Amino acid sequence: MEPTTAPSGQQKDTRTVDTLTITDNRTGKQYEIPIDNGTVKAIDLRQIKVDAEDFGMMTYDPAFMNTASCKSKITFIDGDKGILRYRGYPIDELAERCSYLETAYLLIHGELPNKAQLEEWTNNITTHTFVHENIKKFMDGFHYDANPMGMFVSTIAALSTFYPSAKKIHDPQERMLTIYRLIGKVPTLAAFAYRHSIGMPYVHPDNELTYAENFLNMMFKVAEPKYKPNAVLAKALDILFILHADHEQNCSANAMRSVGSSHVDPYSAAAAAAAALYGPLHGGANAEVLYMLDEIGSKDKIPAFIREVKDGKGKLMGFGHRVYKNYDPRAKIIKKLADQVFEVTGRNPKLDIALELERIALEDDYFVKRKLYPNVDFYSGLIYQAMKFPVDMFPVLFAIGRMSGWLAQWQELLLDPEQKIARPRQVYLGYDKREVVSLSKR
Numbered sequence: 001m002e003p004t005t006a007p008s009g010q011q012k013d014t015r016t017v018d019t020l021t022i023t024d025n026r027t028g029k030q031y032e033i034p035i036d037n038g039t040v041k042a043i044d045l046r047q048i049k050v051d052a053e054d055f056g057m058m059t060y061d062p063a064f065m066n067t068a069s070c071k072s073k074i075t076f077i078d079g080d081k082g083i084l085r086y087r088g089y090p091i092d093e094l095a096e097r098c099s100y101l102e103t104a105y106l107l108i109h110g111e112l113p114n115k116a117q118l119e120e121w122t123n124n125i126t127t128h129t130f131v132h133e134n135i136k137k138f139m140d141g142f143h144y145d146a147n148p149m150g151m152f153v154s155t156i157a158a159l160s161t162f163y164p165s166a167k168k169i170h171d172p173q174e175r176m177l178t179i180y181r182l183i184g185k186v187p188t189l190a191a192f193a194y195r196h197s198i199g200m201p202y203v204h205p206d207n208e209l210t211y212a213e214n215f216l217n218m219m220f221k222v223a224e225p226k227y228k229p230n231a232v233l234a235k236a237l238d239i240l241f242i243l244h245a246d247h248e249q250n251c252s253a254n255a256m257r258s259v260g261s262s263h264v265d266p267y268s269a270a271a272a273a274a275a276a277l278y279g280p281l282h283g284g285a286n287a288e289v290l291y292m293l294d295e296i297g298s299k300d301k302i303p304a305f306i307r308e309v310k311d312g313k314g315k316l317m318g319f320g321h322r323v324y325k326n327y328d329p330r331a332k333i334i335k336k337l338a339d340q341v342f343e344v345t346g347r348n349p350k351l352d353i354a355l356e357l358e359r360i361a362l363e364d365d366y367f368v369k370r371k372l373y374p375n376v377d378f379y380s381g382l383i384y385q386a387m388k389f390p391v392d393m394f395p396v397l398f399a400i401g402r403m404s405g406w407l408a409q410w411q412e413l414l415l416d417p418e419q420k421i422a423r424p425r426q427v428y429l430g431y432d433k434r435e436v437v438s439l440s441k442r
């Protein structure tokens with residue numbers, strides 16, 4: 001049965017009388033399993049047993065290829081059609097008509113803010129951009145060439161020691177305070193990590209600037225009394241934050257939920273989510289794209305590179321997605337944005353290699369058959385680089401935008417009465433019981 005649309009415009013939670021009948025060919029027994037929103041509950045399979053001693057049937061789903069781990073009202077993706085919506089709003093409309101902070105409010109609260117709500121929200125985030133002075137000492141402890149994402153992950157975790165009351169995760173006021181703090185402070189931590197890595201003094205937040213402008217200020221201010229951000233670049237960065245804000249149950253959101261399900265404080269859960277994002281198959285891919293374009297070097301080397309990818313000697317980074325089997329809608333927006341940024345910064349010379357790579361890949365049978373299209377990371381790195389962000393900072397930039405999504409996912413998890421501590425099962429294929437042989441006889 002198709003889910004019907006409720007009068008409010010929300011997808012109705014369809015409790016149907018539909019069932020699935022399963023015949024166990026080992027015993028000949030039949031079972032009727034209820035279907036709920038197009039899913040069957042894995043726990044309903046446990047009744048399927050060959051005898052009373054049997055533990056019962058489980059599902060086996062490494063990498064969660066076909067398992068819904070939650071019910072969510074935050075983000076909708078149709079990977080085949082290339083659709084991405086936050087709380088029902090198409091990503092391109094949000095990118096065009098809203099700011100990142102409006103989008104963050106939408107993700108957390110479920111509705112776009114009115115003027116007064118936006119003012120209050122912006123004020124609350126802006127007044128939480130400063131970090132404790134001791135954070136600077138903590139930053140100073142990192143080696144001079146420490147990777148900024150490693151520093152970022154660690155300092156997010158360290159925040160939990162500054163705000164012990166964040167442990168009260170069932171207190172809505174405490175939760176909201178942490179949400180303000182985390183969204184407010186991540187640009188500061190990110191910029192401090194960068195400044196440390198280049199040996200420059202930290203720049204304090206400037207609360208007269210917008211979220212993106214202030215981040216540029218903390219990154220790039222030198223001796224000028226007041227940093228004047230370029231409006232086009234600040235707007236582009238704000239849009240990039242929107243595009244990265246949430247993506248339903250991706251690897252890092254799943255980490256946020258899984259770690260958060262132990263009821264640890266949200267700083268620790270967010271650090272785990274950021275750590276998941278660090279990986280080259282997730283948020284680290286935008287940096288890998290740049291390394292790949294450098295390695296290719298020139299357009300004439302592309303056919304040889306594609307041949308190597310097809311021979312299994314590497315991946316075309318920034319291509320492919322677990323969910324999108326069509327053009328990633330975010331990549332489309334970023335490709336357009338690149339033109340506006342390059343008008344200010346000058347064209348990134350790697351763009352020509354990227355465009356040609358995309359053209360060749362999209363015509364190649366290997367990529368067509370596997371439905372491999374550019375994802376959000378394919379062009380974002382080119383923009384970041386043109387804006388003078390070092391490649392090591394790319395995953396950090398992704399994490400700043402994604403913080404609001406992680407927090408929305410975390411809050412939804414805590415308020416969901418069906419959720420418990422995340423604890424998967426396993427199929428044990430190791431030894432049966434055996435005796436320890438004494439060391440001299442092994």
Ligand code: ACO
Binds near residue numbers: 314316319375
């Ligand atoms: N280049 C070449 N071949 C690829 C690529 C790629 N980028 N991505 C997938 N394939 C191939 C696989 O080798 C596989 O081929 P096979 O059927 O012959 O074995 C087939 O396409 C299916 O791919 P899977 O690995 O099963 O896809 P999965 O959903 O597990 O992986 C992932 C998705 C991790 C994103 C993958 O496409 C990839 O590694 N891409 C490159 C890294 C990247 O850009 N990551 C960013 C993702 S977006 C994000 O996190 C924001």
